[in-house]
Amino acid sequence: MGWKIGLPRGLSYYTYFPLWRTFYQALGVEVIESATTNKAILDQGVKSVVDETCLPVKVFFGHAASLCSCELDYLFIPRLISVERKAYICPKFMGLPDMFNASRIQHPPLIKPVVNKVKSDRNEQFLWDCASPFTTKWSKIKKAWQEAEQEQSSHEQNLIKDYQDDDKLNILILGHDYNLYDHYINMGLWKKLQDLDCSIITPAQFSKEERDTQLKKFPRSVFWTYGRNLLGAVYCFMQRPGKKGVLILSSFGCGIDSFIDNFIIRRLIEHKIPYLNIILDEHTGEGGLVTRLEAFVDIIRWRSDYYQDHLSPYGQYVGCCKRDAGIHGLGCDCSTTSH
Amino acid sequence: MGLDVIVPPRPTKDTLSLGVQHSPEFACLPLKIVIGNLIEAKEKGADTLLMIGGCGPCRFGLYGQLVKEILEDIGISYQTIIIEPPDTGYWQFIRRIKKVIGPVPWWKVIQSIQLGYKKALLIDQLEKFVQEIRPREYNKGIADQIFNNSLQMIDNTQNLTELEEVFGLTKEKLWHIPKNEYADVLEIGLVGEIYTLLEPFASVEIERKLGKMGASVQRSLYLSEWVKEHLFTSKIFGLKENEYRSYASPFLNHFVGGHGIESIGAGVVFAHKGYDGIVQIAPLTCMPEIVAHNIFPQVSKKCGIPVLNIYVDEQTGQAGLDTRLEAYIELLQAKRHSLTAKNQYVNIP
Numbered sequence: 001m002g003w004k005i006g007l008p009r010g011l012s013y014y015t016y017f018p019l020w021r022t023f024y025q026a027l028g029v030e031v032i033e034s035a036t037t038n039k040a041i042l043d044q045g046v047k048s049v050v051d052e053t054c055l056p057v058k059v060f061f062g063h064a065a066s067l068c069s070c071e072l073d074y075l076f077i078p079r080l081i082s083v084e085r086k087a088y089i090c091p092k093f094m095g096l097p098d099m100f101n102a103s104r105i106q107h108p109p110l111i112k113p114v115v116n117k118v119k120s121d122r123n124e125q126f127l128w129d130c131a132s133p134f135t136t137k138w139s140k141i142k143k144a145w146q147e148a149e150q151e152q153s154s155h156e157q158n159l160i161k162d163y164q165d166d167d168k169l170n171i172l173i174l175g176h177d178y179n180l181y182d183h184y185i186n187m188g189l190w191k192k193l194q195d196l197d198c199s200i201i202t203p204a205q206f207s208k209e210e211r212d213t214q215l216k217k218f219p220r221s222v223f224w225t226y227g228r229n230l231l232g233a234v235y236c237f238m239q240r241p242g243k244k245g246v247l248i249l250s251s252f253g254c255g256i257d258s259f260i261d262n263f264i265i266r267r268l269i270e271h272k273i274p275y276l277n278i279i280l281d282e283h284t285g286e287g288g289l290v291t292r293l294e295a296f297v298d299i300i301r302w303r304s305d306y307y308q309d310h311l312s313p314y315g316q317y318v319g320c321c322k323r324d325a326g327i328h329g330l331g332c333d334c335s336t337t338s339h
Numbered sequence: 340m341g342l343d344v345i346v347p348p349r350p351t352k353d354t355l356s357l358g359v360q361h362s363p364e365f366a367c368l369p370l371k372i373v374i375g376n377l378i379e380a381k382e383k384g385a386d387t388l389l390m391i392g393g394c395g396p397c398r399f400g401l402y403g404q405l406v407k408e409i410l411e412d413i414g415i416s417y418q419t420i421i422i423e424p425p426d427t428g429y430w431q432f433i434r435r436i437k438k439v440i441g442p443v444p445w446w447k448v449i450q451s452i453q454l455g456y457k458k459a460l461l462i463d464q465l466e467k468f469v470q471e472i473r474p475r476e477y478n479k480g481i482a483d484q485i486f487n488n489s490l491q492m493i494d495n496t497q498n499l500t501e502l503e504e505v506f507g508l509t510k511e512k513l514w515h516i517p518k519n520e521y522a523d524v525l526e527i528g529l530v531g532e533i534y535t536l537l538e539p540f541a542s543v544e545i546e547r548k549l550g551k552m553g554a555s556v557q558r559s560l561y562l563s564e565w566v567k568e569h570l571f572t573s574k575i576f577g578l579k580e581n582e583y584r585s586y587a588s589p590f591l592n593h594f595v596g597g598h599g600i601e602s603i604g605a606g607v608v609f610a611h612k613g614y615d616g617i618v619q620i621a622p623l624t625c626m627p628e629i630v631a632h633n634i635f636p637q638v639s640k641k642c643g644i645p646v647l648n649i650y651v652d653e654q655t656g657q658a659g660l661d662t663r664l665e666a667y668i669e670l671l672q673a674k675r676h677s678l679t680a681k682n683q684y685v686n687i688p
Contacts, residue, residue, distance in 0.1 A: 052629050052650065079593060088396035091596040095630035098591045102637035114593070220404045220421075223396065255626040258365035259401050266408055 003029045003134055005111070006067035006075045009036065010060030011093065014177040019152040020076065026144035027134050032070055034063040037184035039284075041066050046282055048103045055251040055281055056178045057092050057099075059185060065105045072108045074133060081116040087225045088118070090256055159204040163240070169300060172201040172237045174264065175249030176226045176257075179280060186249060187286050189278075189293075193247075196297045203233035210236055218263070227260040234264050238271050245274050245300045252281035274300050347380040350540040352655060354379060359653045361409050368541055368622035368652055369534040370402060374409060381415050388417035396596040397627060454502070458493055459563040461506045465489060468513055470557065473550030474525075475518040483547060485512050525554040525671050528609030530602040531620040532628050535651055536560050542620050543651060543660055549618070552668045557614075559583070559605030560598065583608065589641075590634050599627030603634055610642035615671045617644055623652040645671065 005024055007013065013020075017033075024031045035041070037059055045062025067075060077100055080093045088094070097112035113129035123145075131141045163170060171193055179186055180202060193200055203211070211232025215222065218235075222228045237244065246268055250257035261277065268275050276296040278289065348354070350372050358375030377388065390403035403421040410417060422435045465486060472482040489509035496502045527549055535541045536558055546556045583604025584594075591603045606617050619635060621628030632648050639646045647667045649660070 050629070050632050050648075052623070052632060054629075081593070088596070091396050091599065091626035091630055094396070094593055094595045095591060095599065095634070098593070099630060099633040102590065102634040220401065223400055253365060253624045255365075255367070255398055255624055258363050258367075258624065259398055259405055262363040262366075262405060263408070266412070 003073050004032055005029050006070065006072040007031055007033045008060055008063035008067055009034045010063045011056055011178050012078065012080050014181045018155040019148045022151040023144050023148035026147045027131055029134055032072060034067050037182055048105055054253045055185065061103065064100060068105055068107045074111045075108050076111045079112055079114045081114060082118040083115060083225055084117055086118060086221065087223050087228060089225050160207050161205055163199060163201055168199045169243045169245060169297065170201055171198045172246045173249055174203060174230045174233065174246060179249050179251060185280055187289055192290060192293055196293065198297060203229045206233050206236040224256045227256050230260055231264060234267060243304050248275055248277045250279055252279050347376040350376060355653055361413055365624050367398060367625050371653060372541060374406060377410060378415060386418060388419045390421045454499065456566060457499060457502060459566060462493060463561040463563045465509055471555055472513060472516055472518055474553045474555050475522045477517050477519060479551055481516050482513060485509060525668065526614045527554045527556050528605065528614045528617045529556050530559040530605045530617060532622055532625050533560055533565060533598055535620050535622055537562055541651060543657065545620060548664055552665060554668060559601060590638055595627045595630045597627030599631045602628065602631040603638060606638050607642060610644040615675060617646045619646060619648045621650055623650045
């Protein structure tokens with residue numbers, strides 16, 4: 001008999017969709033994915049959770065709610081605690097099934113396996129929770145999981161590519177996967193940048209090994225997986241040649257980014273790489289975003305093409321008001337003048 | 340212990356605005372206050388900064404590093420020592436502590452810890468007592484005055500006997516405050532993030548406010564309990580299971596960092612004890628508390644207890660908060676009266 005399981009297209013979906021999809025398909029379960037994010041989904045999500053929650057979680061709830069109206073046997077909401085040693089994902093991922101239970105959405109039974117690799121890599125309990133409603137044959141589960149893991153790693157391999165050092169402007173977009181690949185949330189950022197004739201670099205283009213090695217330069221261990229990805233990618237990117245710019249994409253109220261972005265910005269300032277910090281929320285006006293992107297790209301181009309040394313010193317406050325300098329978080333250097 | 344400890348001045352609005360200037364915008368309130376505080380402490384002559392580390396998932400674990408980088412940027416250099424919790428490695432823990440204490444012998448260290456812990460314990464006892472008195476006293480504010488004076492005295496004590504003496508004296512004084520024993524006092528449980536619970540400045544003095552409005556407030560966390568749980572009963576001494584966790588499990592059955600699960604659990608405990616209401620207080624963008632906030636409506640529904648969620652940030656306007664608290668208290672009073680009225684009605688045959 002055909003089982004149907006719902007896979008909301010939000011949060012961890014963008015990182016692990018090949019894994020979940022292949023796993024359940026190999027078990028003979030029909031996987032129903034929600035549509036790509038649209039206005040209706042976003043609105044539904046905003047209604048279902050408290051205001052203080054960040055945008056991606058709201059979007060996730062919207063996706064899950066949209067699936068609840070389909071005829072499903074189960075809804076898949078994993079509790080991702082940690083996917084690697086000594087690193088967590090985010091407190092909100094940890095409470096996701098509980099938050100969903102507490103919301104007013106009528107939903108089919110949940111499958112909410114716990115992924116926790118902080119201390120050990122054992123995954124029997126997790127696999128059992130995932131698959132026990134559909135099959136109890138251990139061999140079948142193992143085989144499906146193997147297949148799924150293969151699919152996942154080949155997906156990750158495909159993302160890795162070192163960029164060509166051509167004359168194009170290379171923009172590294174630093175964002176958590178669910179902001180980076182959800183083109184509704186990020187308002188078609190990729191397309192907009194490509195239209196401005198930039199080539200786009202994502203954190204996933206650097207291999208995990210390289211990111212982790214580079215991350216050793218950071219004096220403390222970073223205990224968020226997404227934070228590790230971003231910070232590692234920045235270290236890798238700093239080593240690459242070419243015309244560079246970094247676009248930091250974070251969601252409003254993201255606790256992880258509030259710290260990680262600050263670390264990143266400090267390192268970028270040190271290396272004199274220009275950055276643009278874009279914070280996403282429920283507002284959907286695109287005009288402001290386009291203006292900022294254009295200005296950012298123009299400035300980088302001018303900087304490298306014409307005025308190399310005459311542009312205002314990047315990342316430094318050039319005025320003489322001490323208080324404003326403080327707000328910048330930078331020392332006041334009155335000897336520099338702007339042009 | 341022979342170390343010169345510089346106690347930063349109590350946080351004020353100036354502290355906060357200093358901190359806000361230099362911290363990332365979305366960082367939580369405690370970080371902003373800590374940074375402001377450290378800048379002020381530097382002016383008083385502190386040169387070494389001792390921070391407790393952590394290994395996630397709450398942001399607190401990276402405070403040390405971020406504080407260090409921010410302060411370096413504005414030209415303030417501290418010698419920073421970050422003590423990781425013993426969970427990440429005993430030897431490192433001991434080495435770091437050794438680095439702090441220098442040549443002081445261990446027995447002396449243990450003695451001072453004992454004294455410090457005892458102080459925290461007694462202060463918490465006094466505070467619980469004050470919380471009882473506050474809504475009942477005729478002249479509002481006396482209990483707080485006595486309590487604040489005693490804090491200074493307790494701080495100055497050097498050994499256990501002196502400490503006991505001060506404690507006894509203060510308790511006596513508190514006992515003699517004229518109070519209305521028959522006042523109709525609401526019982527409110529205060530839950531939330533630890534820093535905002537413990538630091539009156541961060542919580543906009545919410546306890547005092549509620550006390551003045553006629554509610555007796557109990558917190559889910561007291562400093563001495565936290566110390567007991569985290570320093571004395573961590574891995575070395577075996578079990579670290581918190582009773583709140585078992586109460587939280589129908590609603591939230593996994594650790595979410597910070598005090599998210601304790602907030603939920605304490606809420607359930609307060610509801611079982613028959614409290615009138617719960618106030619949750621947390622810094623804006625606090626991740627664990629947002630999870631708890633999302634779950635509280637369900638707790639409220641299942642246990643029949645009203646919950647008020649308050650987020651604090653650098654906006655220090657008081658009027659809005661006062662209005663919300665007053666409205667909340669009035670609703671609770673109305674609820675209580677309607678309940679007693681109903682019971683009377685049922686009892687009369």
